[in-house]
Amino acid sequence: MVKSRRDFIKISALGATGVAVGSKYLFADNSMLKKNESKGPFRLPSDFKRTPTYCEVCFWKCAGWVYKDEKGDVQKIIGNSDDPNSNGRFCPRGTGGVGMYHDEDRLKTPLIRVTDDYGNQTYREASWDEALDVVARGLQKVIDEHGAECIALFTHGSGGKYFGNLIKALGSHNIAAPSYAQCRGPREVGFIATFGEGLSSPEPTDIKNTDCLVLIGSHIGENMHNGQVQEMSQAIDRGATIITVDPRYSTAASKSKYWLPIKPATDLALLLAWMNVIIEEELYDKEYVKKYTYGFDQLKEHVKGKTPEWAYGITTIPPNVIRETAREMGKASPAVIIHPGRHVTWYGDDTQRLRAVAILNALLGSWGRKGGFYKPDKAKLPSYPHPPYPEVERSWKDAMGGKYDLADLALANGVCDATIPSVTRDCSIKAWIVNGTNLIETLPDSRKTLEAIKNLEFIVVVDTMPMEITGYADVVLPECTYLERYDTIRASQHREPTIALRMPAVEPKYNTKSAWWIAKHLADKMGKSEYFPFDSLEEELDWQLKKIGSSLEEMQRIGVKKLKRPYNDLYFADGEDIEFFTNTGKIELYSTTLESYGFDPMPKYTAHPEPPEGFYRLIYGRAPMHTFTRTINNPNLSDLMDTNVVWINPKVAKTWGLDNGQEIYLKNQDGVISEFPIKVRVTERIRWDSVYMVHGFGHYKKGLSRAYGKGASDSRLITNVMMDPIMGGTGMRGNFVTFLTSKPEIKEVKS
Amino acid sequence: MKEELFVSGRNIPNIDPVLHVWHWHIPLYLFLGGLAAGLIFFATYFYVSGKTDKYPTAVKIAPVIAPFAIAIGLIALILDLKHTPYFWRLFTAFRLESPMSWGAWTLGVIMPLSIVWPLIYIKDMIKYFQFGSPRITAILKWIDNLLENVSILKWAMDLARKYQMAIAWALFFMSIILGVYTGILLSAFNARPLWNTSILGPLFLVSGLSTGAAAVMWMSRHHFEQKQFSRFDLMLVGIEIFLIIHMFMGFNASTQVQQQAAAMFLGGEFTAVFWGVFFTAGLVVPALLEIMELFGYKVPVFIPAFLILLGGLIFRFIMVDAGQITRYLY
Amino acid sequence: MRYAMAMDTAKCVGCSDCVVACQTENNVPIGFCRDWIVENVEGTYPQLEMEIRSERCNHCENTPCVRTCPTGASHVIEGGIVKVTHDECIGCGACIQACPYDARYFHPDGYVDKCTFCDHRVAEGLDTACVSVCPTHSLTFGDLDDPQSPISVLLRERKWKTLVPEAGTQPQVYFLI
Numbered sequence A: 001m002v003k004s005r006r007d008f009i010k011i012s013a014l015g016a017t018g019v020a021v022g023s024k025y026l027f028a029d030n031s032m033l034k035k036n037e038s039k040g041p042f043r044l045p046s047d048f049k050r051t052p053t054y055c056e057v058c059f060w061k062c063a064g065w066v067y068k069d070e071k072g073d074v075q076k077i078i079g080n081s082d083d084p085n086s087n088g089r090f091c092p093r094g095t096g097g098v099g100m101y102h103d104e105d106r107l108k109t110p111l112i113r114v115t116d117d118y119g120n121q122t123y124r125e126a127s128w129d130e131a132l133d134v135v136a137r138g139l140q141k142v143i144d145e146h147g148a149e150c151i152a153l154f155t156h157g158s159g160g161k162y163f164g165n166l167i168k169a170l171g172s173h174n175i176a177a178p179s180y181a182q183c184r185g186p187r188e189v190g191f192i193a194t195f196g197e198g199l200s201s202p203e204p205t206d207i208k209n210t211d212c213l214v215l216i217g218s219h220i221g222e223n224m225h226n227g228q229v230q231e232m233s234q235a236i237d238r239g240a241t242i243i244t245v246d247p248r249y250s251t252a253a254s255k256s257k258y259w260l261p262i263k264p265a266t267d268l269a270l271l272l273a274w275m276n277v278i279i280e281e282e283l284y285d286k287e288y289v290k291k292y293t294y295g296f297d298q299l300k301e302h303v304k305g306k307t308p309e310w311a312y313g314i315t316t317i318p319p320n321v322i323r324e325t326a327r328e329m330g331k332a333s334p335a336v337i338i339h340p341g342r343h344v345t346w347y348g349d350d351t352q353r354l355r356a357v358a359i360l361n362a363l364l365g366s367w368g369r370k371g372g373f374y375k376p377d378k379a380k381l382p383s384y385p386h387p388p389y390p391e392v393e394r395s396w397k398d399a400m401g402g403k404y405d406l407a408d409l410a411l412a413n414g415v416c417d418a419t420i421p422s423v424t425r426d427c428s429i430k431a432w433i434v435n436g437t438n439l440i441e442t443l444p445d446s447r448k449t450l451e452a453i454k455n456l457e458f459i460v461v462v463d464t465m466p467m468e469i470t471g472y473a474d475v476v477l478p479e480c481t482y483l484e485r486y487d488t489i490r491a492s493q494h495r496e497p498t499i500a501l502r503m504p505a506v507e508p509k510y511n512t513k514s515a516w517w518i519a520k521h522l523a524d525k526m527g528k529s530e531y532f533p534f535d536s537l538e539e540e541l542d543w544q545l546k547k548i549g550s551s552l553e554e555m556q557r558i559g560v561k562k563l564k565r566p567y568n569d570l571y572f573a574d575g576e577d578i579e580f581f582t583n584t585g586k587i588e589l590y591s592t593t594l595e596s597y598g599f600d601p602m603p604k605y606t607a608h609p610e611p612p613e614g615f616y617r618l619i620y621g622r623a624p625m626h627t628f629t630r631t632i633n634n635p636n637l638s639d640l641m642d643t644n645v646v647w648i649n650p651k652v653a654k655t656w657g658l659d660n661g662q663e664i665y666l667k668n669q670d671g672v673i674s675e676f677p678i679k680v681r682v683t684e685r686i687r688w689d690s691v692y693m694v695h696g697f698g699h700y701k702k703g704l705s706r707a708y709g710k711g712a713s714d715s716r717l718i719t720n721v722m723m724d725p726i727m728g729g730t731g732m733r734g735n736f737v738t739f740l741t742s743k744p745e746i747k748e749v750k751s
Numbered sequence B: 001m002k003e004e005l006f007v008s009g010r011n012i013p014n015i016d017p018v019l020h021v022w023h024w025h026i027p028l029y030l031f032l033g034g035l036a037a038g039l040i041f042f043a044t045y046f047y048v049s050g051k052t053d054k055y056p057t058a059v060k061i062a063p064v065i066a067p068f069a070i071a072i073g074l075i076a077l078i079l080d081l082k083h084t085p086y087f088w089r090l091f092t093a094f095r096l097e098s099p100m101s102w103g104a105w106t107l108g109v110i111m112p113l114s115i116v117w118p119l120i121y122i123k124d125m126i127k128y129f130q131f132g133s134p135r136i137t138a139i140l141k142w143i144d145n146l147l148e149n150v151s152i153l154k155w156a157m158d159l160a161r162k163y164q165m166a167i168a169w170a171l172f173f174m175s176i177i178l179g180v181y182t183g184i185l186l187s188a189f190n191a192r193p194l195w196n197t198s199i200l201g202p203l204f205l206v207s208g209l210s211t212g213a214a215a216v217m218w219m220s221r222h223h224f225e226q227k228q229f230s231r232f233d234l235m236l237v238g239i240e241i242f243l244i245i246h247m248f249m250g251f252n253a254s255t256q257v258q259q260q261a262a263a264m265f266l267g268g269e270f271t272a273v274f275w276g277v278f279f280t281a282g283l284v285v286p287a288l289l290e291i292m293e294l295f296g297y298k299v300p301v302f303i304p305a306f307l308i309l310l311g312g313l314i315f316r317f318i319m320v321d322a323g324q325i326t327r328y329l330y
Numbered sequence C: 001m002r003y004a005m006a007m008d009t010a011k012c013v014g015c016s017d018c019v020v021a022c023q024t025e026n027n028v029p030i031g032f033c034r035d036w037i038v039e040n041v042e043g044t045y046p047q048l049e050m051e052i053r054s055e056r057c058n059h060c061e062n063t064p065c066v067r068t069c070p071t072g073a074s075h076v077i078e079g080g081i082v083k084v085t086h087d088e089c090i091g092c093g094a095c096i097q098a099c100p101y102d103a104r105y106f107h108p109d110g111y112v113d114k115c116t117f118c119d120h121r122v123a124e125g126l127d128t129a130c131v132s133v134c135p136t137h138s139l140t141f142g143d144l145d146d147p148q149s150p151i152s153v154l155l156r157e158r159k160w161k162t163l164v165p166e167a168g169t170q171p172q173v174y175f176l177i
């Protein structure tokens, strides 16, 4: 294999010398930069026994308290009972967040890619000053040679705001998060097309008051989005009917009155059949439909032939079950939720599937109603003053050939595409800033991501752990964990607006810095200081909080502040006149927007490819104790679950002669083989045409001592990406795998 | 299909997926305890019944093994403790309901007397070992010398000889307690279905006595004594076989967990070692050899003796290991 | 006073928060646990049933673990909580053999450790750590002698079972079904 410039470097290769040298830089660094920036009136972490934070282990952002032991070390984290996202109770990942701080595999000091005397690429430990100089020069060179628009930022998590500010100050608006086109994008677009607004996060589902909760592949309970799990439990206590549609007997399915073990990729047929029953049997909310919706007659016509009998042949769900469940929904209407799910990029027609979900909710009158969807409110925080951002002339969108205009946020995969040079474009993206997203495992088809990376002139990665993506960086910048830093004020939507503070519980371990500090110092070095007007984040937060009648001091004490909801408008009032943000001002059962863009105005079922003989559809999901790839090496959480396994139906296992616990390799339809073996779990909980595994495992970075080589990576096996023509989401469930019982010749997919 | 799995939390070394808390120490300790109990039982029984002359090896010579067996057993027990620095806590409490406590105290009390007993017969011992290793003879002579010449020791030995009958009775009863204890230690654990049977107590007691008898038989140089002990042993082995068959019949007539426990020996993973090695080689073969001997065939005595001893040791290893695997199902 | 715990299998999602929370509250070393999650699946696709349980020491009324302890390190305190005094424990393992639930383990420091019903928290009037974090409110801790306590009410109103009643230990952790 030819060594490319951007060789993947195993950060662990630094190994033993790392520690010794690291401490040297730690001291060198401290003398160079001011040690403790929090000065003046602000209190320090050491002044507190417990300090407020909000969790960064996933993006539900629960607020809580960090407790320290006698030695002043982080001991435990528990929820803040004033916080509506957590109600004082964290999920296992949040409780295990202590492991993020304690993980001895953390990135410890800035690293710079160098070529040694033998021509091998390796990393050299560096001081912050030196590393930031390299980054500033790298970015400046791209700006000088190609223009600032040739820089892109990938970010997921709280530091994004500061790097976003930096890149916009430099003159680029290429900011993408994997939480859109790999996650909830189709849902937002589908709901915007229907109700004129999306759902955002936390979803305003009124689960605790619902009488009927319909989960379509949404595996709450394994998907540990805290508030939803808590409210589902309340719904169980209230005796609500739960209907779960999943090819796998999920945890939620085991709590459900109805489990519909659907044939994967056929949900749209089921949704249409439900509409058919609900309209034919007049189970819908007539008044609501009449008053608020547009296009009912067209819809009625559209679903006419879509009977349960029709859907049975497609979905394998018996007609009587489809009817019965439709009646359950009708009975509960409007206190019913057809849950929109969150990670919805499945089969490429996802926007349309989510449109169907939205339409069903509209028919049942649950949008804006108690037990359906409430209207969220959120605190508005003023942003600090800075000069206007430079105008941008080009963006990643230029590479999309006019497609995906309905995407309301940037596509991470789109930015990736725009990085691969093409004859039809004069310029491609030349530099990446990657903050808090492990793109190699996060974007489907890692081959394409690697291809893009090869074409870069410069890439800097900000992370806390030596994850896969850090191995491709020119400079690796170690951020301290969320337990060691201030961050933006959390102002997420909920039933009532709240704000929450994250402050450091302890000083940063090792030679690590916060995203704010990194972004600000980069801005300083690149002559953009005016965009970071404060000397410390404390000052900035205090300024911001004072504007809304609080202060840093108050927030340090209480952690979460509930604000008043200005109007009593959690649900629609009876007979209230409402103007929806759609072309017609109504809830569009018939989407005029989609129509005007040349897409089906009402969702249609199209058949998707099925697994060939000897292959099984690869489906994946969450385990309650892990978040994607980020927690796999967490000492506390890997202790709960240290590997993923592949779920195989006993019938399939029998034909293949596979035993429980046996290690196998998976090979997909394109011949890609999992780089590590994965253990078989023979279980009745999965259909015979599919296999299931938890996403996030199969790490190939040796520096991740607990995660390395444990289980298989679903991302690697997802090479067939089913693009959503409407918004560019990456459908990831059209991949099929077969089993290899002996170790195959490992195909190099990296570098 | 029924699937039971630990979602999380259970991967504790030596506990999951099956219990393996007791390793070699406890079976060895049980074996040595049983052996010592057997030796002391025979010695004191024949002494108090006035048959010292008929069974000189049993009374005078073989008991010398007992203190060593007990000491090694105790050392094994202490080595097995995971919180070793606190081992003395065993002797700051006596817990009536705890077999472990009984065991520790019994061993603690029997230990000094089991040392005194062979010392009473040190001169016989010197004679017994005179054709053996000169080093042993030298050591024995040195001890004898001490006992004769250090006044306090001499005084103590005189006292011991004076009250030998009392000591014999005390040892006799303690040997029974020790023998029974080695049996009930396991059967006290209702949580382990394999051990949860009242037959285990007598079975271990009989097995302990038979190992003791085997040791005497091996050491004895008197034809009559050897033959008698061969008979005793044969009888004990017979009882043992009866108890074992009874035990399995009991298991199979009992709860599901006990049936599963029995299944480990009736087709399961312990079948070969239990029936092939312990039962056949450690009980049946030596018994047959002893029968042949009785019928006048010349069989070197150490062969059945060795097999019985080895069988006894293996038996305890199997029972401790297998017992830990068995558990209640829920 | 008779402390007990109720564990609602209808709501538990097996998330294991109770396991991590116990570890961080009680300094349970990584690789060990005082509570754990069991999943039982029965049936054939698609006719399936699943029960998920969070298990721990049952703080039995009839305690074989305490009886077999040679030193008295294992003992019962006020309210029926079964505890181990670390520096009275010699690490003989008898109590581990005696527990039908495998609820005890050897702490790497040598002594035997197990669920304490967080008596240090209970003394302060708090819920146990596992109960206090459970996102689904599947765990309830309280006093059975108080007929008004939430746990007493639950056990009156719901169907429940205990684990291995045939072992005769009279467990005090109740599983609501």
Ligand SMILES: Nc1nc2c(c(=O)[nH]1)N[C@H]1C(S)=C(S)[C@@H](COP(=O)(O)OP(=O)(O)OC[C@H]3O[C@@H](n4cnc5c(=O)[nH]c(N)nc54)[C@H](O)[C@@H]3O)O[C@H]1N2
Residues within 6 Å of the ligand: A056, A156, A157, A159, A178, A179, A182, A183, A184, A342, A343, A435, A436, A437, A438, A439, A441, A442, A443, A444, A462, A463, A464, A465, A467, A479, A480, A481, A482, A620, A621, A627, A628, A629, A630, A631, A695, A714, A715, A718, A732
């Ligand atoms: N195959 C497959 N791909 C998927 C999914 C799937 O299920 N399967 N799910 C998709 C979905 S829904 C989403 S939302 C995305 C999520 O995608 P990502 O957010 O990229 O997910 P993670 O794998 O958790 O990667 C997070 C990275 O952030 C780092 N990190 C953690 N904390 C911090 C911090 O405080 N600061 C900084 N700077 N870095 C930090 C971690 O070390 C890790 O490298 O993935 C999508 N991609």
Ligand SMILES: Nc1nc2c(c(=O)[nH]1)N[C@H]1C(S)=C(S)[C@@H](COP(=O)(O)OP(=O)(O)OC[C@H]3O[C@@H](n4cnc5c(=O)[nH]c(N)nc54)[C@H](O)[C@@H]3O)O[C@H]1N2
Residues within 6 Å of the ligand: A058, A059, A183, A184, A216, A217, A218, A219, A220, A222, A223, A224, A225, A245, A246, A247, A248, A250, A262, A263, A264, A265, A266, A267, A341, A342, A343, A344, A346, A619, A620, A621, A622, A623, A624, A625, A626, A627, A628, A692, A733
């Ligand atoms: N513990 C934990 N919780 C998390 C996260 C995490 O990393 N860890 N991540 C959070 C994030 S960012 C997101 S986006 C959400 C994602 O969580 P969700 O939106 O709830 O789940 P999905 O990943 O869409 O779906 C996974 C489920 O879909 C089923 N499935 C697969 N194919 C099909 C199909 O064709 N039809 C149907 N009906 N079902 C199918 C799978 O069997 C599985 O049960 O989870 C959030 N919660």
Ligand code: SF4
Residues within 6 Å of the ligand: A055, A056, A057, A058, A059, A060, A061, A062, A086, A090, A091, A092, A093, A094, A095, A224, A225, A226, A227
């Ligand atoms: S749901 Fe869990 S991981 Fe996500 S923010 Fe809340 S506590 Fe943290």
Ligand code: SF4
Residues within 6 Å of the ligand: C011, C012, C013, C014, C015, C016, C017, C018, C019, C037, C054, C133, C134, C135, C136, C137, C138, C139
């Ligand atoms: S925390 Fe609650 S829901 Fe989660 S596993 Fe424990 S008992 Fe079950």
Ligand code: SF4
Residues within 6 Å of the ligand: C056, C057, C058, C059, C060, C063, C064, C065, C066, C082, C098, C099, C100, C101, C102, C103, C104, C114, C169
């Ligand atoms: S569960 Fe086990 S350790 Fe706990 S009291 Fe009962 S027998 Fe003892």
Ligand code: SF4
Residues within 6 Å of the ligand: C068, C069, C070, C071, C072, C073, C074, C084, C088, C089, C090, C091, C092, C093, C094, C095, C096, C111, C112
């Ligand atoms: S291990 Fe400790 S607590 Fe258990 S029985 Fe032995 S001394 Fe008692």
Ligand code: SF4
Residues within 6 Å of the ligand: C021, C022, C023, C025, C026, C034, C035, C056, C114, C115, C116, C117, C118, C128, C129, C130, C131
């Ligand atoms: S009660 Fe306390 S010690 Fe027992 S399992 Fe729960 S958290 Fe752990």
Ligand SMILES: [Mo]
Residues within 6 Å of the ligand: A179, A182, A183, A184, A342, A343
């Ligand atoms: Mo997501």
